[in-house]
Amino acid sequence: MATQPVIEFRSVTKRFGTLTANDRVSLSLDRGEVLALLGENGAGKTTLMNILFGHYRADEGDVLVDGRALEPGSTRAAIDAGVGMVHQHFTLADNLTVLDNITLGTESLWSLRQDKKRARSKLDAMIEDYGLYVDPDAFVSELSVGERQRVEILKALYRDARILILDEPTAVLTPQEAEQLFSTLESLRRDGLAVIFISHKLHEILAVSDRVSVLRRGALVATVETRTANREDLAELMVGEAVVRPKLKPLEAGPPVLEMDKVSTRNGALQEVDLTVRAHEIVGIAGVAGNGQSALADVLSGLEKDFSGQVLLNAQPFSAGNPRNVVASGVGRIPEDRHSRGMVGDMEIWENLISEDVRTAAMSKSGFLINRSAAIDRTRRQIEEFDVRCEGPNAPTKLLSGGNMQKLILARALSRNPSFILANQPVRGLDEGAIAFVQGRLLAARARGAAILLVSEDLDELMSLSDRIAVIYQGRLSEARPGSERTIAELGLMMAGQSDRGEAA
Amino acid sequence: MVIEPRSSVSIWRAGLAPIWAILVSLLLCAGLVAWAGASVPTAYGLLLKGAFGSSFAINETLTRSIPLIFTGLAVSIAFKAKFYNIGAEGQLYAGALAATFFGTGLVTLPPVLMIPFLMIAGAVAGGLLLLLPVLLKTKLKVDEVVTTLLLNFVVLLLVSYLIEGPWKDPMSLGWPQAASIVDEGVLPGLLAKGRLHFGFVIAVVLAIGLWAMMRFTVQGYEIRAVGYNARAAEFSGIKINRTVIMTAMISGGLAGMAGVSETAGLKGYLTLDLSPGFGYTGIAVAMLAQLNPLAVIPAAIFLSAVYVGSDAMSRAVNIPTYIADVIVGVSVLAVLCSVMFSQYRVRWRG
Numbered sequence: 001m002a003t004q005p006v007i008e009f010r011s012v013t014k015r016f017g018t019l020t021a022n023d024r025v026s027l028s029l030d031r032g033e034v035l036a037l038l039g040e041n042g043a044g045k046t047t048l049m050n051i052l053f054g055h056y057r058a059d060e061g062d063v064l065v066d067g068r069a070l071e072p073g074s075t076r077a078a079i080d081a082g083v084g085m086v087h088q089h090f091t092l093a094d095n096l097t098v099l100d101n102i103t104l105g106t107e108s109l110w111s112l113r114q115d116k117k118r119a120r121s122k123l124d125a126m127i128e129d130y131g132l133y134v135d136p137d138a139f140v141s142e143l144s145v146g147e148r149q150r151v152e153i154l155k156a157l158y159r160d161a162r163i164l165i166l167d168e169p170t171a172v173l174t175p176q177e178a179e180q181l182f183s184t185l186e187s188l189r190r191d192g193l194a195v196i197f198i199s200h201k202l203h204e205i206l207a208v209s210d211r212v213s214v215l216r217r218g219a220l221v222a223t224v225e226t227r228t229a230n231r232e233d234l235a236e237l238m239v240g241e242a243v244v245r246p247k248l249k250p251l252e253a254g255p256p257v258l259e260m261d262k263v264s265t266r267n268g269a270l271q272e273v274d275l276t277v278r279a280h281e282i283v284g285i286a287g288v289a290g291n292g293q294s295a296l297a298d299v300l301s302g303l304e305k306d307f308s309g310q311v312l313l314n315a316q317p318f319s320a321g322n323p324r325n326v327v328a329s330g331v332g333r334i335p336e337d338r339h340s341r342g343m344v345g346d347m348e349i350w351e352n353l354i355s356e357d358v359r360t361a362a363m364s365k366s367g368f369l370i371n372r373s374a375a376i377d378r379t380r381r382q383i384e385e386f387d388v389r390c391e392g393p394n395a396p397t398k399l400l401s402g403g404n405m406q407k408l409i410l411a412r413a414l415s416r417n418p419s420f421i422l423a424n425q426p427v428r429g430l431d432e433g434a435i436a437f438v439q440g441r442l443l444a445a446r447a448r449g450a451a452i453l454l455v456s457e458d459l460d461e462l463m464s465l466s467d468r469i470a471v472i473y474q475g476r477l478s479e480a481r482p483g484s485e486r487t488i489a490e491l492g493l494m495m496a497g498q499s500d501r502g503e504a505a
Numbered sequence: 506m507v508i509e510p511r512s513s514v515s516i517w518r519a520g521l522a523p524i525w526a527i528l529v530s531l532l533l534c535a536g537l538v539a540w541a542g543a544s545v546p547t548a549y550g551l552l553l554k555g556a557f558g559s560s561f562a563i564n565e566t567l568t569r570s571i572p573l574i575f576t577g578l579a580v581s582i583a584f585k586a587k588f589y590n591i592g593a594e595g596q597l598y599a600g601a602l603a604a605t606f607f608g609t610g611l612v613t614l615p616p617v618l619m620i621p622f623l624m625i626a627g628a629v630a631g632g633l634l635l636l637l638p639v640l641l642k643t644k645l646k647v648d649e650v651v652t653t654l655l656l657n658f659v660v661l662l663l664v665s666y667l668i669e670g671p672w673k674d675p676m677s678l679g680w681p682q683a684a685s686i687v688d689e690g691v692l693p694g695l696l697a698k699g700r701l702h703f704g705f706v707i708a709v710v711l712a713i714g715l716w717a718m719m720r721f722t723v724q725g726y727e728i729r730a731v732g733y734n735a736r737a738a739e740f741s742g743i744k745i746n747r748t749v750i751m752t753a754m755i756s757g758g759l760a761g762m763a764g765v766s767e768t769a770g771l772k773g774y775l776t777l778d779l780s781p782g783f784g785y786t787g788i789a790v791a792m793l794a795q796l797n798p799l800a801v802i803p804a805a806i807f808l809s810a811v812y813v814g815s816d817a818m819s820r821a822v823n824i825p826t827y828i829a830d831v832i833v834g835v836s837v838l839a840v841l842c843s844v845m846f847s848q849y850r851v852r853w854r855g
Contacts, residue, residue, distance in 0.1 A: 324742035
């Protein structure tokens with residue numbers, strides 16, 4: 001076929017200082033095609049799309065839309081050429097209705113009245129055609145995450161986008177919402193739209209795309225037909241070597257380590273949560289973000305003390321509301337957000353590794369003078385043991401990659417051999433190599449006898465790592481049952497609020 | 506124009522930022538000097554001579570730097586914890602009030618005890634004045650910039666009332682000033698001639714002590730952690746409110762000591778013009794020093810030299826002394842810009 005590609009990247013190169021984010025990337029996309037862009041974090045996927053959308057300018061090379069060079073560095077030119085982008089983080093005004101959000105910026109600034117009627121009929125047609133169901137008069141603040149994403153897509157389509165870029169669209173969705181998104185993509189494809197789907201989740205890419213382009217360290221390593229691809233090959237192309245994620249080996253669970261009995265927080269974020277985690281056991285908590293995971297983590301990290309009910313750790317009362325005592329009593333904590341909660345970026349590595357026990361006798365003299373040499377010695381050992389790639393204990397923390405930062409957090413949390421480990425989204429945003437490392441460490445801790453609570457939004461991760469899984473929805477926690485007793489579809493329904501059929505019986 | 510973060514910031518680039526800033530501000534102010542009709546080399550020559558040209562000039566410059574070191578330290582430590590204390594001026598006067606209350610006859614001790622006693626009394630007064638804003642901030646999240654700034658005027662009016670009324674020295678021939686500090690409480694001079702007094706030694710020792718505290722102690726570590734990332738500090742078990750309150754007490758205490766040092770070291774008695782805005786200039790000192798307690802000393806001496814030197818310059822070439830305020834203001838702006846440029850690069854394209 002001699003049809004002209006809708007989009008063509010010709011040898012696009014983008015450098016940030018010494019880092020080459022995109023290295024002579026060439027790819028093309030036809031009408032009615034879904035191209036998946038696969039790559040680890042930092043492989044250059046988002047940079048490439050930002051060049052297309054005019055957020056960045058390429059240092060070398062061109063982007064062609066319909067055979068014509070796109071004016072570099074101009075978002076307006078990209079939109080006019082029919083490019084629409086749905087960012088990972090939504091760009092909607094909460095206090096406006098869906099309709100207003102969608103028409104925002106499309107009306108002339110000087111026209112005195114808006115043509116609401118025409119806008120509404122156009123929007124209604126799009127909602128019907130593509131199955132993007134959302135109430136045009138609802139305020140965005142009332143919408144669920146999945147609905148907000150639909151508004152973003154409608155916004156792009158309303159501007160007559162013919163090329164739709166979706167940046168990690170499923171990261172915030174339940175499995176059912178993701179399915180719905182995939183069927184929308186299918187109908188868009190039938191209408192001749194070209195879609196670029198950015199992801200690092202292999203099974204999704206295999207499900208929705210026609211072709212897969214794999215980026216590694218800024219360079220395009222391969223473009224393959226999805227029909228001929230399989231999971232293992234894609235993973236290897238993405239990482240550059242064969243990666244084996246650690247597997248769960250069956251172990252006999254030991255005595256209860258963490259026991260929660262009817263725990264409710266004052267603000268209602270948690271409601272009568274019962275949970276037991278035993279030694280040699282990983283209990284996974286599934287749920288869509290914002291259903292009480294943070295409140296649960298705050299209680300168990302020692303940040304929240306405003307709750308009722310009972311928490312026991314190794315049959316002893318829990319030091320609620322006091323992180324240092326919680327840590328001293330044998331809890332290792334991996335916070336959800338390593339940048340804002342986990343590490344102080346402006347401090348040196350050794351300073352971050354002593355933050356939990358700086359007042360103990362090992363790290364300071366009578367809680368006053370910091371024992372710097374002891375701290376640096378210990379940090380050096382931890383850097384070695386946890387394979388942190390850095391210049392040394394005195395390196396500034398903020399220059400570390402996400403994976404290395406997470407290894408530091410692991411080093412801090414696991415070095416004291418805690419009996420209970422709270423792992424909140426421990427591999428979110430990490431690349432395959434770092435994921436395997438973190439999961440391997442958690443499994444090693446389980447083998448040693450630790451009880452682990454794993455909070456995650458990724459059902460695959462929960463299924464492969466957890467002995468038992470519970471679902472949290474609007475502050476209520478379901479019974480934790482072995483992963484083998486529930487399917488991903490069932491868990492997805494529970495995440496969306498349907499009660500556990502097993503329990504109802 | 507694109508502004509991009511630098512991937513790494515070299516030590517020399519970060520360290521030289523204030524020097525660049527000072528050069529840039531002198532260059533910009535040269536334009537103003539020329540506009541005022543004076544020769545730029547002559548004017549700057551006179552400024553330099555007025556600040557460092559004779560032992561008397563150096564003596565004056567160092568004397569004037571003493572309150573700036575105290576207030577510069579006060580602001581540095583507070584800003585380091587992201588507690589924006591704009592009230593050093595008021596805390597300075599609170600310290601001066603304490604020195605006057607205890608030091609004009611109520612308590613008399615031998616000098617080795619009297620001087621530390623007055624210093625501590627002033628520090629407590631300065632700290633107490635900051636207690637209300639810091640509690641409002643930690644308990645009710647009231648913005649401390651507003652409360653500390655407005656308290657300055659409250660304190661200044663209180664001083665005005667006291668020295669015009671109940672504390673007015675009957676021997677002052679009608680001038681609004683308080684009674685003199687007793688001889689035992691007066692800070693001794695350091696040199697046979699000139700006004701430089703023992704307050705300078707106290708200020709320098711405190712600067713070194715504060716630097717060591719920030720670098721070597723658990724408390725300094727916690728203050729830095731809270732300032733850089735309060736959420737991470739809280740997660741690792743640092744008590745945010747307690748740390749901020751402690752920082753505020755140190756900050757207010759240092760500013761209070763500036764008031765004692767001025768009252769008991771320089772003037773000998775409290776007046777309403779005890780401080781021509783030393784508390785506010787302390788903010789400039791702290792910014793110029795990039796909140797490093799050791800760098801506060803040269804930064805305070807530099808700003809003091811600008812003020813002292815511009816006095817001499819304006820007398821000789823007839824430029825208003827306000828040029829000093831302009832230089833100080835521009836140099837603070839320039840240091841903020843140069844700090845940004847040391848961390849970001851600007852690329853001009855398209």
